[in-house]
Amino acid sequence: MLGRDGGALRAPAKSGSRYVLQLNGTLNDHQRALLAQTGARLGDYLPANAYLADLSRADLDAIAALGFVRWAGEWRPEWKIEPQIGSRAFSSEERKAIASAGEVLVQAYLFDxxxxxxxxxxxxxxxxxxxxDSVRIGGMETLAVRIPLANxxxxxxxxxxxxxxxxxEFTERSNxxxxxIVQSNISNSTPLYDAGIHGEGQIIGIMDGGFQPAHCSFxxxxxxxxxxxxxxxxxxxRKVAAYNVPLVSSSHGTHVAGTAMGNQSGEVNxxxxxxxxxxxxxxxxxxxxxxxxxxxxxLTTHANQGATVHTNSWGDDGTTAYNAICRAIDLFSYDHEDNLVCFASTNLSALKNPENAKSVLAVxxxxxxxxQTGSCSTLSGPTADGRRKPEVFAPGCSTISxxxxxxxxxxxxxxxxxxxPAVAGAASLIRQYFTDGFYPTGAKVPSNSLVPSGALLxxxxxxSSVDMTAYPSPNQVPPNRYEGFGRILLDNAVYLAGDARKLLVKDIRNTSGSALTTSSVSTTNFRVQGSGQSLRVTMAFSDAPATIPTSFAPVNDINLRVIDPFGNVYLGNVINATTGLSQTGGGADAINSIELVVLNSPATGNWRAEVVGAAVNVGxxxxxxxxxGDVASFNACPADLNGDQVVDDFDFAIFALAYDMFDCSAPSMPPSCPSDITADGFVDDSDFVAFATAYDAFLCP
Structure with a gap:
């Protein structure tokens, strides 16, 4: 055991063993470098402010001398075994036979x-x-072991x-x-189809018990x-990009695929x-x-074959733990940011696994x-560590496929x-909306194409989601532990030409230079042009995978806050349980990876949405x-031409080049003519005056 004794760590670290280092706060880059200099090799983050570490080559006295290491201790044997092993009831004959023989099948996860x-x-x-068996799951070398339960x-x-x-033991979860319903909730009104968005160019990944590709839908x-x-x-x-196992038919999987992307030859509606x-x-x-x-x-195989939205209608109803499959899904989502993974939530009354993974969209x-305002059964979250799941709903009662x-x-x-699969199909339509260039004009402009992240989807x-007014009973306004954010209704979020509701998005990848670190802030300025539309602001992120075992899965904490023209601050998920509207005050949400601010009749004027890095512990x-809402983009700092929140010599170099070209229509002028601060179509002396004023101020407001 390592401990602290008068500020010194004692006892040599055993080769091959791992230790926990707990810090006195969020680890910053300077502290990380100091730990590396001691020879400590940090592994997974552990809540709170701790890391799994290999100290076999570390200078323990040097670690003890660091003022920010609060405690160190060996990874103890009693932490290594899931307490519930042997207590589950299985449905398959294979697992029943193993249990009756007094044995269990376990997965042993190895240290890095x-x-x-x-x-x-x-x-x-x-x-x-x-x-x-030996496989890698969630980035961990994993051995499948058969052993007597007693041992x-x-x-x-x-x-x-x-x-x-x-x-x-995974089981199935039984147009x-x-x-x-998912597009407009108006009978036979399909605005995305009308705009030419039917899933062209999109591939959906499906894992299920089987799938019959000879059916006319495929x-x-x-x-x-x-x-x-x-x-x-x-x-x-025509319909199947890859079939990655020997052909096996299944009524369940065929029905699922039909709902997501089925279509006969000849366009039969x-x-x-x-x-x-x-x-x-x-x-x-x-x-x-x-x-x-x-x-x-x-999932990576499907992604390499072109799939970007994935749907899974199966799960493990024997546990609520954040375990290896949850970690594996979160690792995939963190490393493959262009992908969205959907999971059907359990059909039992309480949330199970792996829909409890952080970056899964639980349906x-x-x-x-x-x-459609109700459900044919009752499902209740949250996850075991208090996160809000399920998140969205779609029709699933008496579906014909x-x-x-x-x-x-x-x-x-x-x-x-x-x-x-209905949600996965809807996500694929949204993805096509972006990749075909419908954003921001609402009409297809191929040069506006962007690839959305899974977090943006x-x-x-x-x-887009709306209250299911007949579920739960008595009704609770969303978000709540029964219906999450509500039933999806794409027309609420997707802007098409002529729509009253407008759309603004920001999509930042984990590897981007604009990604958040602890205490950093990403600001989006926008203008509310009228109060006739509600204002809805949502932020989602793909969190780094948690270690296992853990009783608390969140690793990174970033928060949404929205500031109105009068300086009132609305924090994400601080919502009045009676009205379903955001209210001032409250505390930031430290555990959920989706946050919402919603206001009816928002004040007209200039608003600000901030995403704040409260504690970025990994990467x-x-x-x-x-x-x-009735919103438009608004640049509160137009002279910040490179977007680093200061007006400095780098911006001046960009401005000077454009000033020499003068005419915004010149072929060599950058798109959107950012140096035209006065927006008159030319980069001239009026822009120079505006730039000089901002240059003197230096910091963006």
Missing amino acids: GVPADVAKREIESFTGATVE VRELSNADSIRFVEELP TNTRW SDPALAITTGNTPGVFPTH DNTRGIAYNARVCFRTYSTPVSAFPIDVH GKSGGSGS ASSSTSCGTTTMTGTSMAS RAMLTN TQGFGLVIT
Whole structure:
């Protein structure tokens, strides 16, 4: 055990072991460099203000001399074993047989740098332990181990092991109306389709129990997908981009795919058509009950094949823990920022796993036509550590979609399984809106194309959401633990030419120079032009993956605050539970990765939305910001030509070059003519006066 004794750490660090270093506050870059100089190698962040660390090559006296290290201690054996191992009831015959034999299947996660073969030899030295598989899950080398239940706690003595949990058992979570409900909630009104947005150029990743590509919703007369050519990649296929396992049919998976992206040849507008009906699919099955499942590896495969929105209608109803699959999904979302992962929430009454991952969009089910303000069952969050889930709802009660037992028929199913692909299809439509260049003009301008992050898509979907007034009963205004932010309604957030509601977005990647660090602020100035539209501001971010085990998953904390023309400050998620509107006061939300400010009849004038880096413990943190209402962009610092919040010599160099060119229409002038501060079409002496005044002030207001 390492401890603090009069300011000095004592006892040598054991080679191969890991330790916890707790600091007296948020780690900054200077402190990180000082720790590195001692030889300490930091690993995952641990709440609060602590890190898993390898001290085998560290100078312990040098660490003790650092004034910001509060405590150090060895990663203890009792922290290594999930307490609930052996207590679950399984549904598959394979897992029932293992349990009846007095054994368990567990996943052992290794410390960074430990070779799998070394760990295998150590683990198999324990009584009755057999290593059956080796994979990487969530960036961790993982061994699937079969061991007598009575002996499982012996694994805590293995130096190579970081944590052991029971291998999860994943199970399934069991269109015409859905298409207009998610777009406008007006019967047969489909504004995105009318604008030419049907999913063209989009690929949706689906993992499920199976999928029948011969159904007319997916078949291609020019290329049949069969047992003879699967697994395979099909770049020319009408609907299937990749089928990554041997062909296996499933009524559940076929129904799910039909809702997300099904469409017959010949443009038949019936229940064989899904939401993003001109999109394509990458498919694979999820794991068997007795095998480990490296979901991040399979999500990455789908991403490499072109999928950017992913839907999953299955999960583990045996736990509420933030475990390896949650970490794996969050790692994928953090490293692959152009991707959005949706999961159907459990059909049980309380939230389960892995919809409790931080960057997953957890989906609940609403009723269909005539009952979309309610649900056909009750689901309640939050997660075990208090985060708000589920986040959004879509129709999933008595959904009609493709039937695998027919060549072109349909069947009815109910469940969150049906809602998640509807949300994924809707997200694909939003993504096409951006990639086709509909933003910001509301009309298709290919040169305006932008690739949205998964965080921006989450912010768009939650910004669009509306209260399900008949759910829960009695009604509670969103956001709440039952309906999250509400049922998606895309027309509320997507701006098309002629719409009264306008749209402003900011999309910052984690690796961008504009990404947040602790105490930094990203400011977006905008103008409310009229009070007739509500103002909704949403911010979402893909948080760094948490360590396991953990009882508190948040790692980075960034917050939304909106300031009105009179200086009133509205913090994200500080919302009156009676009115559903934002109110001043309260405290910043330290745990949720989606935040909302909503106001009816907002004051006209100049507003400011700030995203604040409250505590960025790992890397730098990007985000997606969405502002809707009667709004327009407003530059409070037009002379800051490079956007660094100061007016200095770098800006002068940009201005001088444009001043020499004079005419904003000149071919060599940068797009949008940023040096035209007075907006008269020319860079002239009036702009020089405005620039000089701002240059003297230096700091942006």
